[in-house]
Amino acid sequence: MKAVVMAGGEGTRLRPMTANQPKPLLPVVNRPIMEHVLRLLKRHGLTETVVTVQFLAALVRSYFGDGDELGMTLHYATEDLPLGTAGSVKNAASRLRDDSFLVISGDALTDVDLSDMIRFHRANSALVTIGLKRVPNPLEFGIIIVDEAGRIQRFLEKPTWGQVFSDTVNTGIYVMEPEILDEVADGQAVDWAADVFPKLLERGAPLYGYVADGYWEDVGTHESYLKAQADALAGRVKLDIGGFELSPGVWVAETAAVDPEAVLKGPLLIGDYAKVEAGAELREYTVLGDNAVVREGAFLHRAVVHDNVYLGPGTNLRGCVIGKSTDVMTGARIEENAVIGDECVIGAEAYVSSGVKIYPFKTVEAGAVVNTSVIWESRGQASLFGRRGISGLVNVEITPELCVRLASAYATTLKKGESVVTSRDASRAASALKRAVISALTASAINVIDLEAAPLPVTRFYTSRKPTSGGIALRTTAGDPQSVDIVFLDSEGADLAPATQRKLERVYSRQEFRRAFPGEIAELSYPARAIEDYAHELLRCVDMRGADDLKVVVDCAGGTSSLVMPTLLGRVGLEVLTVNARLDEASPTETLAERRRDLQRLSELVGSSRAHFGVRFDPVGERIALVDEKGQLISEERALLVVLDLVAAERRGGRVALPVTTTRVAEQVCRFHGVQVEWTSTAQDALTSAAAEEEMIFAGDGRGGFVVPEFAPTVDGLAAFMRLLGLVARTRLSLSQIDARIPQARLLRRAVPTPWAAKGLVMRSLIEAAEEQGLHYETTDGVRVVLDDRSWVLIIPAATEPVTDLWAEARDVDSAQALLERWARVVEEASGA
Secondary structure, X not given: OEEEEEOOOOOHHHOOOOOOXXXXXXXXXXXXXXXXXXXXXXXXXXXXXXXXXXXOHHHHHHHHOOOHHHOOEEEEEEOOOOOHHHHHHHOOHHHOOOOOEEEEEOOEEXXXXXXXXXXXXXXXXXXXXXXXXXXXXXXXXXXXXXXXXXXXXXXXXOOOHHHOOOOEEXXXXXXXXXXXXXXXXXXXOOOHHHHHHXXXXXXXXXXXXXXXXXXXXXXXXXXXXXXXXXXHHOOOOOOOOOOEEEEOOEEEOOOOEEOOOOEEOOOEEEOOOOEEOOOOEEOOOEEEOOOOXXXXXXXXXXXXXXXXXXXXXXXXXXXXXXXXXXXXXXXOEEOOXXXXXXXXXXXXXXXXXXXXXXXXXXXXXXXXXXXOOEOOOOOOXXXXXXXXXXXXXXXXXXXXXXXXXXXXXXXHOOOOOOEEEEEEOOOHHHHHHHHHHHHHHXXXXXXXXXXXXXXXXXXXXXXXXXXXXXXXXXXXXXXXXXXXXXXXXXXXXXXXXXXHHHHHHHHHHHOOOOOOOHHHOOOEEOOOOHHHHHHHHHHHHOOOOOHHHOEEEEEOOOOHHHHOHHHHHHHHOOEEEEEOOOOOOOOOOOOHHHHHHHHHHHHHHHHHHOOXXXXXXXXXXXXXXXXXXXXXXXXXXXXXXXXXXXXXXHHOOOEEEEEOOOOOHHHHHHHHXXXXXXXXXXOHHHHHHHHOOOOEEEEEOOOOOEEOOOOOOOEOHHHHHHHHHHHHHHOOOOHHHHHHHOOOOOEEEEEEEOOHHHHXXXXXXXXXXXXHOOOEEEOOOXXXXXXXXXXXXXXXXXXXXXXXXXXXXXXXXXXXXXXXXHHHHXXXXXXXX
């Protein structure tokens, strides 16, 4: 059997280590990762191998040659352009037609029993056998479910936490029959997991999963790179470590010169011709490359030092990586998770802070304190985007400098000369930060249409209806006046989809920003009638018949909705009492106590004025809270059902989109009026995508956010309010009467603390528990288990916190509480709590 080693990846997340060398050549215990892979293949008798190369291909070919030094025969298949995991194998098809073949990544560290995997493949007469491994964090991999015989039932490539239904992931190791090559188009970028396997699964092809017991680590981040080094030294993975074991765990190459007065505390490795002077101290999990020099008084702990590095007297390195041919001068200190590129000079007494990245060929002056990356940098977190966009403390986490880099990354994903809409809320912080955003966009040849202070729905509308490529809105974080959110929009005015977010993050992490030439600096313009255009189109799309007979109370909360309300309400002609209709720069958001106080005041005004109902907008006009004609606040969950009932009763057909966390009372409401429900994940982009489909008459997120599909597929508090005016005017029932006729929900929620490393295991344990009990379950978002009496529990791992969220609904509160407790125990047991 032949093997295919895929060695064409750039390894962008590992920069600056991969800035000038391909990822497969990164050393782990002083040997390239790909060399460990080739040695594994040889141990299992796979000596004839095809290597697929693309990025810096000449360096890979030059290092390994024809494979003779390893006792193997290597052939190379070069891609002119990236062809994807399947396309690269198809590019080598001429050498793979005669027999089964094994595919393995050249940049993953593993000691999986390939012989047993091949035996498993043949025993099952499989077309494809996928190597599987259980991992703590499955987000960066494809997750897979197999039945008891090992046949694959379902898989999902690079999920969000809400989509995680297992901790069993695709390792990228495959055993394949040659006819699989006929499923891959010539010369096109094709991926096994995203393109080929789903089609085969639909056809019922024999796809099997082999759950490996051995070690496997995808060396894709700086953290995993350091972990791989430590695991190799600790013996967790079977590798050939060069040199001899001087003492337990202390590996020293025969040609190394180590002074007897040096302190060595293993496990550690010292490479060929390395020199360690007296008084130097090398502690656990340190790897010293070939020809490295460590002078007296130097201290290294969990440091990975590549070849030809000089470490001067008194240097201090902790948990960092030093690229080859770099000089670290006397007394310099390099902290945790810092990465120094190749051929750099770190001056005497310089201090490189934790997490800093210094790209190749840079010089840090003597005595300098470096706390931001040089040239390129990473923000140092798993994902820039959270539920509210990119959020953080003003001038601490979200600074003008950060805004410039984010906007530059966004601009780089667009074409020169395209246009982007910008806006802000009433706060001074958002105003100041928006100026930084505008400067970066125009300097990157992107025209800016600035709406200045505007409600977020107006920004979304203008972005979708004008020839723009997207938008950026800045707003104060709800409930936290010290923080700000940066919301990136696509050309339809919706939040960026996860795939586009990842693209922006990649550009940002690499800091390879496009800059305009002097003659290309873009324009900044201020449209004159943005709010009037929005109001005109909204009133054209929404049925307002009868609304002029109503009396309502409107609380603008000192936010930007106060800029639109006069135009909208003036054209409708109803009787309205408006409060807080001003831009409040000093208080752009509200605390929970302030919100309760203002809602209480709104309730009193509705009751005393005998209004039909009251509405309170959030400060950016995106979400609303409702008060009925009796002055009673309608909870967010009940408000969703009330508005749903109004819409469904009038339309008598069509579909509505609701997140899976919504009470199933919504199904009863829809069934009564002949309307169908489409359940979506909790991601905002999933709701807006569903709302854009045909025959969709309503969507809501259960948190005060409503979508009016006939106007726009995005959450819009202003549009929801105007639609509600028409609906209430044409019904013979008040809001309290509608609320009273809707059954009460018995939906409870709980959050269970869960370590990040246990989340995948928790989700797999939940599915296994459901299967053992013969219960039906769904994986639209998280895992939803449905019992025989139609009660249900939904479990979703939180995307930004180390917790797992649970929802349970049953016929009564006690049953719902018991159901919640029962499945919370499953989560706690699986997470080791």
